[in-house]
Amino acid sequence: MGKETMTPRERVLTALEHREPDRVPISMTITIDAYNNLKKYMGIEIDEKPKVGRWTDVDIHPLVAEKYGLDVVRLGDPIAKGPKVEPTHPRALFADEWRCEWARVDRPDGGYYYEMVKHPLAEATKVSDLDGFPWPEPGDVLPETVEYFHKVRETTDLAIMTKTAEAVFELATYLNGHQKWYTDLAIRPEYCYAVMEHIAEVQAARDIVALNKIGKYVDVLRLSGEDMGTQEGPLISLKMFRQLVRPHLEKVWTAAKKTLTAHNPRGKIMLHSCGAVRIFMQDWADMGLDVLDPIQTTAKGMDTALIKQEVGDRLSFHGAIDIQWLLPHGTPEQVRQDVRKRIKDLGPGGGFIVSPTHNVQGDVPPENLIAMRDAVWEFGYYPLDL
Amino acid sequence: MDLSTLYQAVLGGEVDEAVEKAKEAVQSGATADVILKQALLPAMDEVGRLFENGEYFLPEMLAAGLAMKNCMAELAPHLAQAANVKPLGKVVLGTVQGDVHDIGKNLVGLMLQGAGFEVTDLGIDVPRARFVEAATQADILGLSGLVSTTIPEMAHVIKALQDAGVRDKVKLMVGGAPVTQEFADSIGADGYAKDAAAAARKAKQLLGLE
Numbered sequence: 001m002g003k004e005t006m007t008p009r010e011r012v013l014t015a016l017e018h019r020e021p022d023r024v025p026i027s028m029t030i031t032i033d034a035y036n037n038l039k040k041y042m043g044i045e046i047d048e049k050p051k052v053g054r055w056t057d058v059d060i061h062p063l064v065a066e067k068y069g070l071d072v073v074r075l076g077d078p079i080a081k082g083p084k085v086e087p088t089h090p091r092a093l094f095a096d097e098w099r100c101e102w103a104r105v106d107r108p109d110g111g112y113y114y115e116m117v118k119h120p121l122a123e124a125t126k127v128s129d130l131d132g133f134p135w136p137e138p139g140d141v142l143p144e145t146v147e148y149f150h151k152v153r154e155t156t157d158l159a160i161m162t163k164t165a166e167a168v169f170e171l172a173t174y175l176n177g178h179q180k181w182y183t184d185l186a187i188r189p190e191y192c193y194a195v196m197e198h199i200a201e202v203q204a205a206r207d208i209v210a211l212n213k214i215g216k217y218v219d220v221l222r223l224s225g226e227d228m229g230t231q232e233g234p235l236i237s238l239k240m241f242r243q244l245v246r247p248h249l250e251k252v253w254t255a256a257k258k259t260l261t262a263h264n265p266r267g268k269i270m271l272h273s274c275g276a277v278r279i280f281m282q283d284w285a286d287m288g289l290d291v292l293d294p295i296q297t298t299a300k301g302m303d304t305a306l307i308k309q310e311v312g313d314r315l316s317f318h319g320a321i322d323i324q325w326l327l328p329h330g331t332p333e334q335v336r337q338d339v340r341k342r343i344k345d346l347g348p349g350g351g352f353i354v355s356p357t358h359n360v361q362g363d364v365p366p367e368n369l370i371a372m373r374d375a376v377w378e379f380g381y382y383p384l385d386l
Numbered sequence: 387m388d389l390s391t392l393y394q395a396v397l398g399g400e401v402d403e404a405v406e407k408a409k410e411a412v413q414s415g416a417t418a419d420v421i422l423k424q425a426l427l428p429a430m431d432e433v434g435r436l437f438e439n440g441e442y443f444l445p446e447m448l449a450a451g452l453a454m455k456n457c458m459a460e461l462a463p464h465l466a467q468a469a470n471v472k473p474l475g476k477v478v479l480g481t482v483q484g485d486v487h488d489i490g491k492n493l494v495g496l497m498l499q500g501a502g503f504e505v506t507d508l509g510i511d512v513p514r515a516r517f518v519e520a521a522t523q524a525d526i527l528g529l530s531g532l533v534s535t536t537i538p539e540m541a542h543v544i545k546a547l548q549d550a551g552v553r554d555k556v557k558l559m560v561g562g563a564p565v566t567q568e569f570a571d572s573i574g575a576d577g578y579a580k581d582a583a584a585a586a587r588k589a590k591q592l593l594g595l596e
Contacts (some may be wrong), residue, residue, distance in 0.1 A: 094549035105511060107484030108539055115486040178489045179448065186399050230444070231563050232581050237443050323532055324564050363535050 002381030008071035012159035013219060015350040016268045016291060016316045024347050025378035026373055027161070027355040028320060031056045033111060033362025034369075039064060041366035043385055051076060054102065054114055057359045062156045069373050072220065073158040079165075079210055080140040087088065089118040097136040099176045111362050119177040125184075126192040129326060138205035141213040149217040159268075163222040164210035165203035165256070168196050168248050170226050172341050175199075185236060185244065193244055200248035207256040215263030220255055220291065220318075222270050229275020238279050250287045257288055270318060274358070276300045278307060285314035295317030295346070296358035304345035316351040320371055323356045325382035330365040332371035338377035344386040354380070389416065389425040392457070396429035399449025401456055408457040418464035419471040422502075426454050426461075430500025434583030441495040444493075447582070451496035458499070463570040464525060473504035475525035475593050480508030480517060482539040487532035490562055500587040514539075514546040521552040526589055529575075531562040540565075541573040561585060 005022045006014065014021035015346060030038070032052050039045075044067055050058035053076065084096040092101035093114070101118035152160060172195045173181045185192050203224075211218065226249065227233050236245070253269060260267040270291035271284060276299035281305045282291065292315050296302055304320055318344040321327065326335060339354060346352035354376050360369065379386060391428075392411055395404035411421050433450045436442035458465075465471050477498050481491050488510045495505045506524070508516055521527055527547075531537040540560050547553040559577040560570050570578035577592050579585035591594035 086393055103486075103487050104483060107536060108514075108542065109484075111535060113484075113533065113535075117486075179492055182444045182558075183448040183452055184445075186445035187401055187452075230581075233440055233443070235444050240443070240445065314590070325566075361533075361535055383389075 002377075007157035009157055009159040012071050012265050012353065015353060016220070016349065018104065018268070018313070018316065019350045020348075020382040021350060023382060024343055024376055025159070025287060025353045025354050026069060026224060026376050027072035027074075028060065028068075028070055028360060028369070029057055029074055029075045029356075029358075030060060030360040031362060032058050034360040034364050034366075035060065035064075037362070037364075038068070038360075038366045038369055041370075042067060047052065050323040053077075054284075055359055056113060062152055062158060065158060066156065068369075069377075072158055072161050072355075073156065073356060074222075075152065075154065076162070077164075078141045078145045078149070078214055078274070079146070079160055079206055080142045082137050087118070087203065091117050096381050098171065098175060099134070114175075118178070119175055120176040121181060121195065121209055122177050124176070124195075125188060125191060127191055129191075130194055130198060133198070135202055136201060138209045141210050147216045147365050149298065155218045159219040160216055160220055161220040162214070163224055163225060164214075164218075165206040167224040168199045168203055168225050168252060169228070169245050170224070172196050173201050177308050182235070184353050185240060189244055196245065198249040200251050204252045207252065208259050211256065211259040211263060215260050215267065218260060218264060218267055218272050220268050221260050222272060222293070222369070223253060223256060223289075225272040225274070227272075227274040228280055229277040229296070229299055231275060233300055234279050235275070238283070241280060241283065246283060246287065252286055257290075268316070274299075276302055278302060278310070281307070281311045285311055289315060291316045291353075293297050293317075294323075296324075296357050297322050297342075298324050298357075304342055308346050308348070309350075312346070312351055316353070317346050318353045319353075319355045320346060321354060321355045321356050323358045323360065327356055327360065327372070328365075330368065332367050335368045335371040336375040337377070339372055340379045343376070343379050343384065347380065347382075347384055389421060392421070392425040392573035393429045396426060396450055396453045396457065397432055399446055399453055401449065401453045404453035405456050405460055408460045412464060414460070417468060418461045419468045421457075421461060422465070422471065426457055427500060427502055430454055430497065433500070434497060434586060437581070438583050447493065447550050449494075451493070451500065454500055455496065474502040474590065474595055476504045476506070476523065477526045477528060477589060478508060478517075478520040478524040479530065480504045480512035480520075481510040481530045482536060482543060483511055483513050483533075484531055485531050486510040487530070487562075490532065490582070491528070491530035494530070494561060494579075494585045497582040497586040498589055501590065503586075503589060514543050514559055518546050518550045518552060521547055521550075521556045525593055526557045526558055526559055528559045528561070528585075530559075531565065534564040537562065537564055537569065538559040540575070544574055557584065559588060559592070
């Protein structure tokens with residue numbers, strides 16, 4: 001193990017400025033099951049009641065983050081949402097402010113996930129069908145939330161990651177239902193454009209409101225998830241992306257980056273987009289993106305060496321440690337070898353934060369998360385010697 | 387009868403146009419099986435090819451699938467009368483219990499239908515018992531799962547089929563984002579395909595049709 005000469009925050013910011021820090025930083029998001037397993041494995045007992053998110057994800061407590069060795073702590077959605085919406089679907093457990101309704105789906109072998117069971121625009125087909133839809137208000141950040149961000153900044157050396165708005169393209173998918181949305185993209189482009197225009201307006205306003213309150217504490221702003229790829233290829237063509245999607249994303253990203261950097265000049269914006277998304281990366285860099293997550297290495301064409309070569313001078317990368325097979329089913333030695341490869345491919349010159357490629361699920365043994373960290377400690381010190 | 391405009395409308399995902407052309411074809415005396423074999427199935431075959439070549443993406447494939455499906459609905463009364471139109475085989479599909487994702491499964495259904503199979507969709511979050519029940523009425527059983535934590539259920543379904551003594555009555559295909567050929571082999575499935583177009587080909591292979 002090499003010698004640490006930077007605080008976690010400085011390490012992260014340096015890496016994201018495309019310079020080599022003391023070592024490659026580590027980050028992680030996690031679900032409640034995996035979080036409890038990890039804490040138990042590490043013998044950590046703290047008094048906390050983690051708030052379980054929509055994907056059963058939880059914020060990692062800063063003390064757990066420090067003990068494990070994370071350089072980034074994710075603080076949950078800081079926006080206080082509008083009035084509670086009551087669900088109408090018989091199976092739904094709750095409705096979100098966009099009026100999507102969610103049910104709890106249990107697995108026969110234990111564990112559960114929240115899934116959508118009702119989509120508010122399922123019947124909409126025309127631009128005029130959107131008239132009168134109750135688009136959410138931007139909302140606000142409560143003083144206690146600002147205070148919490150302040151406290152984490154004051155009491156830890158961790159880089160802070162948060163997300164102040166939700167998606168545009170992917171949220172449109174939720175509002176319409178997946179199959180309808182992807183069909184509409186082909187047969188009703190004007191309608192799709194209008195849906196995303198409405199959503200982008202809310203999201204940009206939300207980023208501005210929130211970042212004016214907490215922007216000075218935010219090192220990495222996660223621009224929510226815009227999954228644009230499947231395992232085998234992009235979900236839509238580059239042409240369709242440019243015509244229908246890009247204008248709206250660009251509007252939100254520009255507003256977010258401008259507001260963030262006004263409060264924290266070193267702040268960066270990060271897109272989460274799963275799957276085989278290599279064809280979009282040059283556009284994303286052109287649109288002002290700083291960091292791309294998660295580099296899903298199991299998807300077609302997501303070759304880390306090639307990606308670094310193609311766009312590594314303009315984008316930094318967060319992720320690359322496979323959550324579909326390697327972390328749940330691989331051995332600690334396989335994890336070690338893979339982390340070594342990803343550092344070798346993506347680490348030169350900075351611009352890389354090691355992280356699992358998605359929220360760590362309950363099927364990941366804590367041993368493999370420890371192996372991931374230990375491999376960064378073994379191989380991740382600069383100058384790299386791999 | 388020139389069916390090329392119908393073929394083009396399905397291929398281009400022009401849903402209303404395709405149905406119009408299908409109606410016109412019926413009115414001008416084309417038989418349902420000719421419309422099916424000379425326009426709809428070849429169009430979906432080409433959709434699969436374009437998808438696999440990376441020229442078509444999900445929206446184009448879904449739009450073409452919808453056009454095909456609506457044309458099939460238009461032709462259904464005529465097809466029922468046509469004695470010479472037999473499906474390639476019967477496929478029953480479902481997403482395993484604990485998982486409610488369905489777009490991948492639905493696409494597989496569309497492409498199988500587009501290849502000439504009769505497709506029954508059991509939906510999502512399907513209990514093992516329903517797959518067991520369906521096994522005796524199908525040539526192929528298709529299990530879908532999108533989450534790494536839900537695909538172990540596929541092995542349980544296979545076990546349930548064995549316990550009920552019906553495993554050998556049906557060919558079993560598995561698919562979904564976290565599913566791999568290795569996983570399919572490890573649980574004793576008969577077939578795996580990486581996407582919907584490949585699934586249609588695999589189904590034909592499993593029944594010895596290709």
